Amino acid sequence: xxxxxxERKILEKNDEIAALNRQLFRERKIIAFNLVSSPGSGKTxxxxxxxxxxxxxxxxxxxxxxxxxxxDAERIDALNVPVVQIVTNGSCHLDAxxxxxxxxxxDSHVLDILFIENVGNLVCPAAYDLGExxxxxxxxTTEGDDxxxxxxxxxRNSEALIINKMDLLSYLNCSIAELRKNALLINxxxxxxxxxxxxxxxxxxxxxxxxxxSNHDEKQG
Ligand SMILES: Nc1nc2c(ncn2[C@@H]2O[C@H](COP(=O)(O)OP(=O)(O)O)[C@@H](O)[C@H]2O)c(=O)[nH]1
Ligand SMILES: [Mg+2]
Numbered sequence: 001x002x003x004x005x006x007e008r009k010i011l012e013k014n015d016e017i018a019a020l021n022r023q024l025f026r027e028r029k030i031i032a033f034n035l036v037s038s039p040g041s042g043k044t045x046x047x048x049x050x051x052x053x054x055x056x057x058x059x060x061x062x063x064x065x066x067x068x069x070x071x072d073a074e075r076i077d078a079l080n081v082p083v084v085q086i087v088t089n090g091s092c093h094l095d096a097x098x099x100x101x102x103x104x105x106x107d108s109h110v111l112d113i114l115f116i117e118n119v120g121n122l123v124c125p126a127a128y129d130l131g132e133x134x135x136x137x138x139x140x141t142t143e144g145d146d147x148x149x150x151x152x153x154x155x156r157n158s159e160a161l162i163i164n165k166m167d168l169l170s171y172l173n174c175s176i177a178e179l180r181k182n183a184l185l186i187n188x189x190x191x192x193x194x195x196x197x198x199x200x201x202x203x204x205x206x207x208x209x210x211x212x213x214s215n216h217d218e219k220q221g
Pocket of ligand 2: 043044045072117
């Protein structure tokens with residue numbers, strides 16, 4: 001019983017800080033995306049492709065979350081984009097406090113979009129609000145079409161789904177129709193993008209969506 005109480009307290013504290021993060025992002029007119037997926041599905045590749053596609057027309061900042069190493073931050077830094085690496089030292093997800101501390105290291109007044117790359121797994125990050133505008137779940141074709149059914153919380157809590165590694169589809173036993181059907185069964189309002197970070201297919205459509213979101217926010221003031 002006490003374990004359950006401790007866990008609830010941790011989540012309550014997290015939600016309090018997440019609400020403050022959300023308020024701060026809104027005040028600074030920054031759209032924050034929490035990118036969640038299993039390891040290797042292409043979160044960092046998607047961020048790299050997006051940065052190149054947006055070509056500094058929209059100012060991007062990145063928070064990288066990993067259990068160990070700053071390898072992903074080095075990839076983003078190579079593109080001359082501000083990046084802060086969080087090393088969780090074993091924890092399987094980011095939390096709102098870690099994001100608050102990482103965000104304080106940016107010159108946040110010059111950012112339009114903040115990508116937060118969460119630790120790779122389809123379970124723990126689903127439970128933690130970071131103050132993001134939306135979670136974006138990435139699934140690659142190599143993972144199969146059943147993942148939405150096996151990890152429903154992640155798909156329920158996300159607003160967009162990126163299906164990555166479309167270039168490999170012909171080698172795999174993965175049905176995009178089935179994957180879409182399973183995802184929409186869990187969350188009928190998911191916006192779905194099919195992309196390949198290797199060929200660049202679909203990245204333009206995804207970036208158009210980001211630009212529209214950003215323009216919409218500008219108009220709302
Ligand atoms: N064939 C193919 N490989 C990809 C694609 N996107 C990413 N990869 C590869 O998948 C591996 C993991 O990608 P990464 O972006 O590091 O995944 P993360 O762990 O989710 O950040 C790397 O070797 C990438 O080059 C893709 O669209 N097609
Ligand atoms: Mg990565």
